[in-house]
Amino acid sequence: MSAAADRPAAGRTAGAPLRLTGIRKTFGELVALDGVDLEVPRGTTTVLLGPSGSGKSTLLRCINLLETPDAGRIDLGDGPVDLGGILPRRTVRQVRSRSTMVFQQFNLFPHLTALGNVALAPVHARGLSRSAADELARGLLAKVGLAEKADAYPDRLSGGQQQRVAIARALAMDPDFLLFDEPTSALDPELAAEVVAVLADLAAEDRTLVVVTHSLAFARRVADRVVFLEDGRIVQDGSPQDFFESEDPRLRRFRDVVGSV
Amino acid sequence: MPELLDLWISSLPRLLGATIRTTVPLSLISFAIALVIAVITALLRLYGPAPLKAVAWLYVWVFRGTPLVVQLFIVFFGLPNVGIVFSSFTAAVVTLALNTGAYASEAVRASLLSIPRGQFEAAQTLNLSRATTLRRVVAPQAFRIVLPPLTNDFIDLVKGTSLVFAITITDVFQVGRQIAAANYEPLIMYTLVALIYLVIVSLLSILQGVLERKVSVHVRSS
Numbered sequence: 001m002s003a004a005a006d007r008p009a010a011g012r013t014a015g016a017p018l019r020l021t022g023i024r025k026t027f028g029e030l031v032a033l034d035g036v037d038l039e040v041p042r043g044t045t046t047v048l049l050g051p052s053g054s055g056k057s058t059l060l061r062c063i064n065l066l067e068t069p070d071a072g073r074i075d076l077g078d079g080p081v082d083l084g085g086i087l088p089r090r091t092v093r094q095v096r097s098r099s100t101m102v103f104q105q106f107n108l109f110p111h112l113t114a115l116g117n118v119a120l121a122p123v124h125a126r127g128l129s130r131s132a133a134d135e136l137a138r139g140l141l142a143k144v145g146l147a148e149k150a151d152a153y154p155d156r157l158s159g160g161q162q163q164r165v166a167i168a169r170a171l172a173m174d175p176d177f178l179l180f181d182e183p184t185s186a187l188d189p190e191l192a193a194e195v196v197a198v199l200a201d202l203a204a205e206d207r208t209l210v211v212v213t214h215s216l217a218f219a220r221r222v223a224d225r226v227v228f229l230e231d232g233r234i235v236q237d238g239s240p241q242d243f244f245e246s247e248d249p250r251l252r253r254f255r256d257v258v259g260s261v
Numbered sequence: 262m263p264e265l266l267d268l269w270i271s272s273l274p275r276l277l278g279a280t281i282r283t284t285v286p287l288s289l290i291s292f293a294i295a296l297v298i299a300v301i302t303a304l305l306r307l308y309g310p311a312p313l314k315a316v317a318w319l320y321v322w323v324f325r326g327t328p329l330v331v332q333l334f335i336v337f338f339g340l341p342n343v344g345i346v347f348s349s350f351t352a353a354v355v356t357l358a359l360n361t362g363a364y365a366s367e368a369v370r371a372s373l374l375s376i377p378r379g380q381f382e383a384a385q386t387l388n389l390s391r392a393t394t395l396r397r398v399v400a401p402q403a404f405r406i407v408l409p410p411l412t413n414d415f416i417d418l419v420k421g422t423s424l425v426f427a428i429t430i431t432d433v434f435q436v437g438r439q440i441a442a443a444n445y446e447p448l449i450m451y452t453l454v455a456l457i458y459l460v461i462v463s464l465l466s467i468l469q470g471v472l473e474r475k476v477s478v479h480v481r482s483s
Contacts, residue, residue, distance in 0.1 A: 097388050125388040
């Protein structure tokens with residue numbers, strides 16, 4: 001098999017869901033997450049919405065252990081892992097290997113080409129050979145529409161192109177769960193559109209996406225499910241239609257404010 | 262004027278001889294060792310366990326806080342009293358390397374601290390090990406940042422080697438002193454010695470420029 005990304009879509013929906021239980025995270029006095037439970041079935045696109053400081057990004061980062069929760073459990077299908085306290089490095093790597101984050105600011109490695117960015121982790125974290133990793137990387141760059149930019153350095157790419165390279169880089173880890181932290185917030189609308197198109201393609205492939213965003217349009221267009229957070233708690237969890245038609249004053253206020261931008 | 266030229270020309274071979282035999286190798290060997298010390302010290306201070314962090318801090322504190330010439334005297338004249346005897350050249354290398362290593366470790370530490378947090382988070386989400394992150398992600402970017410301050414430290418080291426005459430080493434400055442004592446032309450001799458240092462340091466600055474252009478091509482400050 002040349003590229004894990006070519007795995008048939010049917011295989012993607014199989015597998016256990018991601019389950020978070022009782023996730024609590026504080027920053028000093030601030031309670032960012034106040035005992036959140038979340039289940040993400042395979043093959044779905046979940047959008048996390050909420051006002052600034054609602055905890056949606058923190059929740060996303062906890063899945064990838066970029067933040068270590070104060071308490072709570074994560075179950076990725078091979079038994080619950082208690083996330084409270086200091087975790088052994090092996091456990092962290094194990095949990096982390098199941099999901100990969102795409103960041104708001106892309107965070108590409110500036111000293112590596114697009115190809116180098118995508119091929120780095122397959123070689124050094126997944127143990128692929130150099131040539132296999134390059135082949136995988138070329139395939140993924142083609143998938144995000146950047147085959148001809150393989151040898152370009154990030155500073156020669158537009159923001160939208162950089163974010164698409166970052167998505168290819170995440171795909172190269174072949175994660176069960178793809179995490180996006182406001183992937184279009186740093187982009188002009190025109191460039192955001194090309195990133196959204198890539199995300200929509202991934203969603204259509206039955207990959208499992210969890211997306212933090214401010215974009216109601218994205219939620220409407222791509223989400224299977226919208227989770228709305230406020231003050232570190234999940235306020236509403238349901239279909240996009242439920243979210244957009246909810247009469248809950250908190251959701252109405254949020255829709256009005258964000259929708260007016 | 263012709264007299265001045267004659268003096269320069271007649272003393273130049275001896276001065277250049279001492280430069281090539283002593284000043285240059287002393288600088289190169291000491292700096293190579295100082296670099297290793299600097300990287301280890303910076304990594305320990307940032308990521309090491311608490312006791313080693315303290316040791317690294319103590320080392321920097323002591324070697325930055327005391328004069329180089331006093332350090333040379335302690336190592337060469339003082340340590341034999343406790344049974345540690347170095348040749349004068351070895352004593353000079355040890356002292357210069359430790360002294361420069363202390364300064365350079367701060368430059369290295371600063372360069373590591375300047376790498377944006379997003380770079381570490383990207384490495385984390387890609388499940389790269391700490392060692393791989395340092396080697397493949399951090400070091401290439403830090404090198405570009407550390408180059409100017411590190412060149413400063415190298416230049417200081419080259420000039421600092423002029424103190425080794427005090428522990429009986431015949432470097433370019435010592436040879437200059439000997440010639441000046443014989444011909445009673447201190448102004449001319451020491452100016453010539455100064456020019457030789459200036460040439461060495463200029464070569465280092467040129468090397469810095471070449472390296473900077475090499476490593477900065479694709480990295481704009483963002």
